[in-house]
Amino acid sequence: MPLVCLVIHYVGKIIVMNKSNQLLMEGVMHRKILVSLGILFL
Known part of the structure; x- marks a missing residue:
């Protein structure tokens, strides 16, 4: 479960x-x- 959160966070950071x-x-x-x-x- 923490791995999924990490992946989502990483992908979100890349998109941002x-x-x-x-x-x-x-x-x-x-x-x-x-x-x-x-x-x-001029």
Whole structure:
């Protein structure tokens, strides 16, 4: 039973890490786009 909890916890942690990495990558992309637009408007 504890093994099942451990697996669920581990899988949950991986999913959360993937989600946060995805958000981080999207944030970087948005920042790059904003910087590019800022350069264009300057």
